[in-house]
Amino acid sequence: MKExxxxxxxxxxxxxxxxxAQPASxxxxxxxRLRTPTPARPTATATPQPxxxxxxxxxxxxxxxxxxxPSGNVSTFYTGVITSGGGQGPTPYTWSVVGGSLPAGLSLTxxxxxxxxxxxxxxxxxxxxxxxxxxxxxVGHTARQAFTLTINPIAPV
Numbered sequence: 001m002k003e004x005x006x007x008x009x010x011x012x013x014x015x016x017x018x019x020x021a022q023p024a025s026x027x028x029x030x031x032x033r034l035r036t037p038t039p040a041r042p043t044a045t046a047t048p049q050p051x052x053x054x055x056x057x058x059x060x061x062x063x064x065x066x067x068x069x070p071s072g073n074v075s076t077f078y079t080g081v082i083t084s085g086g087g088q089g090p091t092p093y094t095w096s097v098v099g100g101s102l103p104a105g106l107s108l109t110x111x112x113x114x115x116x117x118x119x120x121x122x123x124x125x126x127x128x129x130x131x132x133x134x135x136x137x138x139v140g141h142t143a144r145q146a147f148t149l150t151i152n153p154i155a156p157v
Contacts, residue, residue: 049086051093051137053145057083060147066130069149072123076155078106082133083116089138091115098144099132103151108133123151 055067058081072078084093095117097108105124109117128150136142
């Protein structure tokens with residue numbers, strides 16, 4: 001009798017352990033219908049955007065790969081801003097003239113703020129100049145854009 005009782009207790013113990021190991025839906029099918037699976041949330045990873053010279057935000061018209069700064073006048077202080085987008089690494093980004101030259105009397109700031117630079121000065125000569133600007137981000141990526149800038153005669157008073 002003791003052996004039989006031990007066998008029954010062992011069988012019941014195994015059934016109890018087996019029942020605990022089953023998912024809730026196997027134990028109670030009604031619970032399975034109430035549960036809504038939660039989808040795994042994707043992990044956001046930042047993909048750096050390539051560095052570019054942003055002529056659109058300044059409204060500079062472009063055609064045939066060359067964009068135009070707003071025109072200026074001889075003997076009148078000039079300011080033209082240029083900015084970049086994308087890129088990565090520490091700021092500020094560094095700007096330079098890598099082709100052609102700015103109109104006489106104008107210069108380029110190496111940076112202004114974080115992503116921008118200015119062409120500034122007082123033009124001294126009536127001319128149209130073509131030049132290429134380059135911006136370099138904090139990890140050494142570069143972007144280039146060709147520009148023209150026309151300096152008109154002294155503005156009438």
